[in-house]
Amino acid sequence: MRIEFDKVEKRFGSKVALSIPAWSIESGEVLGLVGSNGAGKTTFLRLLLDLLRPNTGSIKINGRSLAVDASWRGITGSFLDRSFLIEYLTIPEYLEFVGASFGFSKKETYERLAHFESFLPISRVDSTRLLRDLSTGNAKKVGILAALFPTPELVVLDEPFANLDPPSQIRLKDILIRAAQVEHTTMIISSHDLGHVMEVCGRITLLAEGKISRDIETSPETLAELNTFFASEESASAT
Amino acid sequence: MRTPSHMTSSTFLGSFGLLAKNQYKIALRSMQMQQGWFVRIVIGLMMVYSAFILLTLGFFFDRFSEELWPSLDPLTVVNRYLLAMFVSMFFVRFLFQKTPKLKIIPYLHLPIRRSSLVAFFQTSSLFSIHNFYPLLFFIPFWMIYVRESPLADNQNMWLAAVVLLIGTSHFVNLLLRAVLQRKAGVFYALMIVFMVTAFIDETSGIGLQQRISEYLFTGILSGGLVEFSLLFCTFSLVTAASTIQLTRSINNPETREEVTRVTTFAVPESWGLVGQLVRLELLLMWRNRRPRHYMLVSLLFSTMYLLFMLSNAKAFSGYTMAALLGLFASGGFALNYGQLMFGWDSEHYTALVTRNIPFKALVKAKLIVLQGSCVVLFVLSLPLFIWFRPEFVPLHFAFLFYNAGITTILVMELASRNSQAVDIGKSGGFFNYEGFSAKHWLWFIPTALPPVLFMLAMHSRPGLGLIGLATFGFISIMLTDMWTKYFAKGLQARKHTMIEGFSKGAN
Structure with a gap:
């Protein structure tokens, strides 16, 4: 698994939302995508999932361009927002549907879901309740679970810790770390929560005004470096 | 924290002005965002064509009635089928007319009295094309056939009755849609009852609808105050009921459709x-x-x-x-x-x-x-x-x-x-x-x-x-x-x- 961005630029009107001359991620890497609001994180993820098309450049997964080859969808699990859910389904119906899209039988789907029982107890969920009636936090849990339980090669998550209660945040962190260590899943996680990102991700890509400002290995000094960056950005915007 | 009293007691007219200005901007931007030029031109042409048909019908109705009902004079024909016409127009209205409830929601958190909001949106909802296009037929018809009729004692009251009927139809639609929003099953029951009743009325030769229509409008044309009062009371009742319903719905909003019982079914896994x-x-x-x-x-x-x-x-x-x-x-x-x-x-x-x-x-x-x-x-x-x-x-x-x-x-x-x-x-x-x-x-x-x-x-x-x-x-x-x-x-x-x-x- 290798993802490459080559001379990628995305504009909305005359505004350049993202400009990445060259960037790549290798198999098994866990990357934290950080940056202020409007820095281009969501645009980055939407380009990666082929929900947006770049104005110039190309994005390749395993050497195949997203624009011409949709095979990446069979090895990717993702959750950016509620539009990734099918809200008129119940939790079991939705997860069974996601399983079917990966070619799993119902039995296999539930066997896989059993590994995530501590995060979302599928055996105890109200199977008559529709996703649209769930709280933001619970809906997010379902979305994250749908991205993770098929154990895809690539996982893409946008703000996975936001709206989750503290115990769920801790469990999710453990699940992501385990997926990286045991399954060697490649992950790209966008988050404003620097603490969680530091614990889960081995590499940090910092976006600022649509450009990659830092691309660094996580180390004990990284958190202080990021805090200094955001503090200076804050004081610059205040003046 | 309390809302300052000067904000909640903003004048009725002041609120109206503010809301009117805001709604005008929304309408203007919505129009600019709408369809491409081709669609606009086609819709425009269709509207001009429909207006032309209605005006022609209004001015030259005798030629049409001679073809279809040679033994009846145009005014009798219209009086006899007026209710049926309104029922047909009501279907169009029911399918297309916009209701004010969704427009009110963004204003509910603002310091504007809810009664002012309801009054504004009930009044402004009257500025709907569904209330104006029937007049393209009725005004010329009234000018040519009602005013000139020797049978008519009170021509103006007839036109006023038509306008009242348009207003009644408008508020019945708002009321019905508000009720159906909560009880969708009523719609299907009403549809079936209406179809069966119309079927019996049409095939059995009773012609109840025609008799009521003729009684009302021929009576009004002869200056019948009882018939006019009947219409006026219906209009007032329906307007009041629609206003009460709208007030209730914004005070007790139902944010989403409640699904109490989820029925499901499965398909064999072999279907892939x-x-x-x-x-x-x-x-x-x-x-x-x-x-x-x-x-x-x-x-x-x-x-x-x-x-x-x-x-x-x-x-x-x-x-x-x-x-x-x-x-x-x-x-x-x-x-x-x-x-x-x-x-x-x-x-x-x-x-x-x-x-x-x-x-x-x-x-x-x-x-x-x-x-x-x-x-x-x-x-x-x-x-x-x-x-x-x-x-x-x-x-x-x-x-x-x-x-x-x-x-x-x-x-x-x-x-x-x-x-x-x-x-x-x-x-x-x-x-x-x-x-x-x-x-x-x-x-x-x-x-x-x-x-x-x-x-x-x-x-x-x-x-x-x-x-x-x-x-x-x-x-x-x-x-x-x-x-x-x-x-x-x-x-x-x-x-x-x-x-x-x-x-x-x-x-």
Whole structure:
């Protein structure tokens, strides 16, 4: 698994939302995508999932361009927002549907879901309740679970810790770390929560005004470096 | 913290001015965001044409009434059928008129009295095209035939009665829609009661509707205060009831449709991904307000309405017009629901395109649902054709093949080019076309017109025409795999346009 961005630029009107001359991620890497609001994180993820098309450049997964080859969808699990859910389904119906899209039988789907029982107890969920009636936090849990339980090669998550209660945040962190260590899943996680990102991700890509400002290995000094960056950005915007 | 008293006690007129200014801006921007120029021009031309027809009818009604009712004078004809006219216009109003409730919601947190909000939106809702276009007929008719009539003692009261009837119709619609929003089942009960009553009134020769209409308007024309008061009281009652209903609904908002009991069904796993997608489509229809109404109204058309049309031996005597019956009897659902086949998925389209779901599987599932709907509606309406018009049974068969083979393909072609989102029911009103763009109405021209024109061209040899339609349909059904590949390719090419359009949400 290798993802490459080559001379990628995305504009909305005359505004350049993202400009990445060259960037790549290798198999098994866990990357934290950080940056202020409007820095281009969501645009980055939407380009990666082929929900947006770049104005110039190309994005390749395993050497195949997203624009011409949709095979990446069979090895990717993702959750950016509620539009990734099918809200008129119940939790079991939705997860069974996601399983079917990966070619799993119902039995296999539930066997896989059993590994995530501590995060979302599928055996105890109200199977008559529709996703649209769930709280933001619970809906997010379902979305994250749908991205993770098929154990895809690539996982893409946008703000996975936001709206989750503290115990769920801790469990999710453990699940992501385990997926990286045991399954060697490649992950790209966008988050404003620097603490969680530091614990889960081995590499940090910092976006600022649509450009990659830092691309660094996580180390004990990284958190202080990021805090200094955001503090200076804050004081610059205040003046 | 309390809201400052000077804010909540803002003057009634001040609130009106503020709201009017804001609504004007919204209307202006909404107009600028609307359709492309082609659609605007076509809609504009259609409106001018309709206005021309209404004005001509109003000024020269005697020529029309002489043709249809030679023994009656124009004024008697209009008085006799006035209620029926309003009932017909009410259907159009019910389907298209916008209701004020959704417009009020953004203002509820502001320091404006709720009574002022209700008063403003109830009053401004009157500025609807549905309240003005009938006047294009009634004012010229009143000028030419009512004012000049020797039988009329009070011509102005007659016109005032017509305006009151328009107002009544307006508030009945608002009231009915508000009630139906909470109790959708009432709609189907009312539809059935109305159809059965109209059927009995029409076929038994009682003519109750005509008698009431003539009593009211001939009476008013003769200066009858009792008849006018009756109308005035009805108008006042309905206006008050609608206002109370709106006030209640904003004070006790129901944020979403409550689903207390979820019914589900499974498809065999051996049907694979396509089977799961068919299930998804059926659940979408059943669990969401708007698609569900489309499904049920199609069922009502193919049974109750068709019963009404087929039992009237005078109507649809030729094959050209009967083609419309055949088209909608088995293809009503495909024509109505099908053209938004991907729009219904707009809220979760990203859930489909980021998963391992080939476009071919998605298209195939949707075609199965559309073709299946033709078969279901065909079977349901077949007994009516056999019972009332056995001579049209071959036409019904021919249109089964045509609808399943050609109509489904035509609507899918349009659906796969649609990038406008549809609100499937979270906040949408009770069944109506509010929020649908004019473009969708124009789509009926390429989908519904071809077979009618074909049967018109074949009017001297209708049997051959039907064989032709059935053959085209059959060949197209055999080519389903080819169509599937064709639509999948188109969806891939338009993927980003559709995602962008759908992400903007329903208007």
